[in-house]
Amino acid sequence: MSDLLHRIADGWQKTLPVLAVVGAALWLVLFHGAPASEQAMFAALLVIYMVHQTEEHLWPGGFRPYANAHVFRSGRDDWPVDEGGVALVNIAWVWAPIGLAALFPETLRWVGLGWVGLTFVNALSHIGTTVRFRGYNPGLVTSIVIFLPFTIWVFAAEYSRGALSGLEIAGLLIAGVLLHVPVAALFVIPFRRKTPALV
Template sequence: MKWLYENWFKSTIFLAIYVLIFLFLFLFQTNFSLFLIWLQFVIYLVHQFEEYVLPGGFLEFLNKELLGSAESDFPADKKFSFWINIPIIFVGYPVSAILSGYIDLSIGIWTAYFSIINAMSHVGMFLKHKYNPGFFISLFLNIPVGIYTIYYFVSQNLISLNSHIIGLIIGLLVQGFVMMLGFKVLKPTIKDN
């Protein structure tokens, strides 16, 4: 597991390119709404690439700037990062997209809402701390593509209003969970250390 903790994020750009090629080959012209759901996954992989690889440094930013730690790798470390990102992004996004294709399109809309909500937190951090790893992809991809996806789904009447509300609530809950882990679970450990 240690190797995965140290290296999972290095796969993000390659996986993003690979999935994007398949999306354009097999979904772009045949099922544009499903393409948009899958695109949330691709964009989030690129977002993670900015956070952890180029320029990287999100964990140090989180620890020092947001949590107030003197250490760059405490309390949030690569193991913590792995267990936050893998279930939500590497599992939750593609499983939701697969279920959107096979069961109901509405299952994946939460990914667009979460992408926007999470990206807005990066914009908020920028206002206080200036650049933070993940900011540029948030501003130029997560937010506009997320908004366009929701707009497209609304304008084409693809899913019900209730499905949008549920998607928004799920997006808020996931973001709330991530923030709760940071500020209610990790931050208190700094005082105990």
């Protein structure tokens, strides 16, 4: 089992270009008639995230060493932001909830919308990191070019058709911040304790 988990942690990012292309093709087939439905939005978010993850972890990549060098200044390329933790976050905390919301858009509507909020906040965090360290960080380009326009469009579209109120959008943005807390804790706690990450 541990060998399987290691292979997943080591290779998940190599599947991203194929998954993104296949996902985009399926989206065009399934949602060309209703591209602004919530189900279409959630499905698009999953594909968009795969493009973003490609920039972070494959081409040009370098998210882990960047975070360890600039954010944590740990002196190590793979700690506290390690291979296993990054795979866990991107598969379990991103793909799973967004994918489930796309499959069950009515039951998990607020999950999908919460992850739209998370995506908006993620984009702002990349921009903030660039301002703080005055240089490119892996994920910046897709944050500006894809994440921000897409999430703003989702909130604007939902608001214009009465599916979300201004107060609900504000709550989703707060949720986007709070949903980053478990991700940060996964790496910050081992760093503070100076122990290896849990995964």
